[in-house]
């Protein structure tokens with residue numbers, strides 16, 4: 295099967311669609327005096343983060359969203375980071391903040407995420423916001439999780455009652471995917487490193503999501519014939535000739551002959567993740583606009599706002 299095979303679920307066309315709608319929304323907001331500005335916070339050096347930030351910068355430019363990268367050394371203290379975040383919260387020009395994960399071990403990521411004002415939290419990762427997906431409020435979900443589910447929907451499969459297995463249960467990817475899918479009516483099994491027989495669970499899945507960070511973890515004999523396989527992993531591999539390439543968590547070469555759909559890496563979930571981050575940036579900006587309007591009642595009777 296070549297990469298032009300229809301079984302490859304490609305992210306590019308979906309991402310393009312999303313970015314075009316973001317561009318229109320960002321242009322309109324800017325014309326009304328609300329330019330969107332996303333700030334990315336990077337701590338230390340992580341390959342997958344570098345790829346992500348590079349693409350954020352490029353796609354933000356296409357969508358007409360201002361973008362700034364704030365890079366901190368790996369030995370920065372939590373206090374210094376929190377102080378920087380408080381500065382961004384107070385700066386009205388900054389409309390969105392993303393903390394790139396992972397952060398070094400000495401930084402408590404939950405406290406850091408709590409420092410981001412919930413209205414500027416473009417991934418919905420503030421501990422007070424992440425619960426929204428439990429309440430089926432899905433308009434601002436962690437971007438990779440939302441991207442993965444968006445890609446599954448491209449298959450046209452009916453999510454209601456679909457047997458789905460999610461491998462990996464991180465806060466930013468696996469767990470939110472499980473909640474999003476439950477909201478859509480799927481029957482969800484979540485596997486992790488303590489799962490006794492990953493293969494037994496994985497083989498039952500009509501849709502298999504893999505977010506672990508281990509190249510070739512999922513092989514052909516772990517996949518149900520006809521399944522949809524969503525490969526979220528991003529791993530850098532060095533070839534014998536010294537060059538490096540990015541591979542996912544799925545042994546695509548063997549799995550492609552068993553699955554009905556498979557997402558390539560690169561070119562699958564990644565591009566959609568970036569576009570959803572920009573879409574979320576506009577969701578956050580619109581919430582700030584609504585608050586601004588409600589506070590200043592621009593063009594409205596104050597009583598009308600209070601009654602809504």
Ligand SMILES: NC(=O)C1=CN([C@@H]2O[C@H](COP(=O)(O)OP(=O)(O)OC[C@H]3O[C@@H](n4cnc5c(N)ncnc54)[C@H](OP(=O)(O)O)[C@@H]3O)[C@@H](O)[C@H]2O)C=CC1
Pocket residue numbers: 342438461462463464465466467468485486487488489492505506507508526527528529563564567
């Ligand atoms: N395409 C994209 O947009 C994105 C891709 N990624 C990529 O996705 C992958 C996962 O990212 P992230 O969730 O942040 O990573 P984490 O390291 O935070 O989580 C990995 C998860 O995999 C589980 N796990 C580890 N080993 C096994 C195993 N042998 N079998 C089953 N489960 C296992 C862990 O379980 P336990 O905690 O129990 O050990 C953990 O829940 C990475 O490759 C990352 O680069 C991440 C974000 C975005």
Ligand SMILES: Nc1nc(=O)c2c([nH]1)NC[C@@H]1CN(c3ccc(C(=O)N[C@@H](CCC(=O)O)C(=O)O)cc3)C=[N+]21
Pocket residue numbers: 342343345346349392393394395396417437438466528540559560561562563564565567568
């Ligand atoms: N708070 C947080 N949220 C994240 O969502 C998050 C994170 N931290 N830390 C890092 C990982 C990794 N990640 C990627 C997203 C898109 C591409 C991407 O655009 N990939 C393209 C391009 C590849 C390339 O340019 O080489 C592709 O797969 O085709 C990559 C990596 C998001 N992550």
